[in-house]
Amino acid sequence: MTMRSQHQSYTLADIADRFGCLLNGSSDILVNTVGTLENGTPNAISFLANPLYRKQLSSTRAGAVVISSDEAARCPVPTLVSENAYAAYARIADFLCPQNAPQPGVHTTAVVVEGSEIPKSCQIEANVVVGEGSHLGDGVVIGPGCLIGTNVRIGKGSRLVGHVTVLDNVVIGKRALIHPGAVLGSDGFGFALDNGRWIKVPQIGNVIIGDDVEIGANTTIDRGTIDDTIIENGVKLDNQIQIAHNVQVGEHTVIAGLTGVAGSTKIGKCCVIGGSVGIIGHLNIDDEVKINACSLITKSLKGPGTYSGGLPAEEVSRWRKQVVFFRKLAKRKSKKKTED
């Protein structure tokens, strides 16, 4: 389950060269880690991407700062100038503190049912269960306590950190990263009312996950009722998201934590959806739609565009007056209208 470690030192010149940055300052300073502007030490690379943190620049002790050209002049330490400082920082951080390589092998406590296909390059950790007919790609890491059902496919280079549940037939693409507690392929929530009793509608569709998808801790993705629930390439899902049956999430869309997407809604490509958003079922969200946190989405949305909902919090006595006033006013006007 060990995730990242750091060892080696590199000169700033080497870093600048590898990641296409323009270096201002001493080229032979050695760095071997990353740090924030506030707490970074002289052996660390830091970055400035969010203007909120600009005020920390003047006092930073980091070895160098990855920064855009228009901010670089104010930086008291060496700079690695990049047009996209945040992306350059992300690549440098992954280089200095790399993900540990898989340690091939199957732990003695893992229960791997006959008829599954697990290449020798895979790392299968303690207490993993892999069901019949499942196929893993090269270099797949299945962390401790994961359950892999029958006939599951997991593409090469994917990592399930631990305690992940992947139920029967689910297909996961390459280079997935799935965090603990995530559940893929649980039954969708479908019942038919019959004389006051709910009859279960069998959920026999599947969950199909593309390549380069990240799925957060305790996120749940239900299998489709008949057709499949689909998460396309490059989608990033935060923690505790609920994706209902037959939802489709388009390529490179990101969704923040605690958001729920109800059944059969289609979300386009490159959307950015905030946390605690609720999207009701059977809607179409266009490509490149942004939705701010805690919004309730009750209608299909045209993109590109940004949407927001709800009444942000206020001091409670003021809030109470507003709600009361709002209701009275709406009542009065609506009466008036009726009288007209």
Add this chain to the structure above:
Amino acid sequence: MTMRSQHQSYTLADIADRFGCLLNGSSDILVNTVGTLENGTPNAISFLANPLYRKQLSSTRAGAVVISSDEAARCPVPTLVSENAYAAYARIADFLCPQNAPQPGVHTTAVVVEGSEIPKSCQIEANVVVGEGSHLGDGVVIGPGCLIGTNVRIGKGSRLVGHVTVLDNVVIGKRALIHPGAVLGSDGFGFALDNGRWIKVPQIGNVIIGDDVEIGANTTIDRGTIDDTIIENGVKLDNQIQIAHNVQVGEHTVIAGLTGVAGSTKIGKCCVIGGSVGIIGHLNIDDEVKINACSLITKSLKGPGTYSGGLPAEEVSRWRKQVVFFRKLAKRKSKKKTED
């Protein structure tokens, strides 16, 4: 952990006969699976229940469509006419793609503590832990990685899919279906403030689950503080629902994902509660109340009736203007009132 499979073929005449539908069309067409109107193949039974999908009827290639009498005329393929098409479809789908029967036995890696009672008809899968004094009914399936505490009761025919946690003393009725990551019997959230410190109020009540209850992935149901948290017969809970201590959910109520019910609230029978709803504590929700998605419930609700709350999302600049306008207006009116 294998869930459903399909094998056998049946004639439409046979299906119509078994499920009380009126067949229009060729009686000897063979079907062995189900499909959507859009993607169903000639060996599949499809259905029309949601008018949103009516437009797909004319081009369907399914073998037959379960449908209401007033929609049947437009259907280009054989129809199985039923007064309640969705319920009839649900029963036919369960017949064609049945839940796999339990495969009795206790996996060698399961840890079953002495003093628990597990009939031979039960299926106990890999890495299951069953504590002292727990009793399972006939044909219970405990999927891989489930934890069953001490003195737990689980009624016959219940299935815990995998990775389910059932803590001490919890009682589960017959034919329950519980999805991965669900936690039953965790401590309620109760603390007494004493000189600025929170003292834990011991949570020694229980969780009692009736018959025919379904509980979604990563849903949590806390034990009562002193008395019990109660989920009555036929309740269906979706994923990631939080049921706090001493809540009661009445028979045949359904609740969608990410909804939270705070402590000691009583929800009546046959309610339909949408996703991401928040219900505060110590309320009474009458029988047959419907609550739309993302509503905040701060008062007891009379039923039958439908309730909704919140401001649905809009384009962000329009939303911002509305919020500002709303606050100003409320302030002005409230000032005026004070001046009067």
Add this chain to the structure above:
Amino acid sequence: MTMRSQHQSYTLADIADRFGCLLNGSSDILVNTVGTLENGTPNAISFLANPLYRKQLSSTRAGAVVISSDEAARCPVPTLVSENAYAAYARIADFLCPQNAPQPGVHTTAVVVEGSEIPKSCQIEANVVVGEGSHLGDGVVIGPGCLIGTNVRIGKGSRLVGHVTVLDNVVIGKRALIHPGAVLGSDGFGFALDNGRWIKVPQIGNVIIGDDVEIGANTTIDRGTIDDTIIENGVKLDNQIQIAHNVQVGEHTVIAGLTGVAGSTKIGKCCVIGGSVGIIGHLNIDDEVKINACSLITKSLKGPGTYSGGLPAEEVSRWRKQVVFFRKLAKRKSKKKTED
């Protein structure tokens, strides 16, 4: 996994003496458990703390009631009078129904990697995995199915109930209580956009949990991006809370279920935050702020004070009219303003 049990009987005089209450009534009544006012039996201690339950006082059959001095006169059974009845009750309940002591030992199915430090006083249950270099304090209980990564520290007296995931390097203080499904140290949600693709920003910070912290079922706490996510002493987190990377939660703050706190937000000490609240990132919430359930927090909040947001639910046709009216009015006024 057995949690609490009760055995011994005590006289009311003994209880009053041990917990500093004033006893009114027969001193030699024996009690051995707790009960509600409604259902408590003569061998049980009950309490009155929430005025909602005052009406149950007159008919209680409990052996004694822990109560404030101004309520005591109405009580038909013996009273244990305390200035802080709820806190006194909490202590008495913990005394009568104590948490079971750890049963030292390592279960044969536990996988404890060489190089971890586990004192003999610890209880390590079935199917636990403990990674290299992890250190547990005296008397730590690790319930069944927990995953402890590498280099984790867990302070003495802490309990992980079962199915808890603690990833690499995470530090947990003394006397923590962590419920099933909680995930500590999952990656924060950080991606840099680069030509329409999301590049992962490595999450190499840590999670630091103070002493006397309780963490609810299926709650997730992400590791910091570079610096750490910090949960200070005495914090109580309910179920299904999402704490994003680099959040700080101050001492003795309590947060109810399904609440999400986005990245880098700092919450002060002694705050009380309701359920299903959404707090966006990079905010400061002052000490002693209260936030009511289902509020959306988009700005930093000054304390002490109470905040609320959203439009509580109403009967749906009334709600619909209000929303329509509100939008029209805002549009008209905003037009008027433009015309002026």
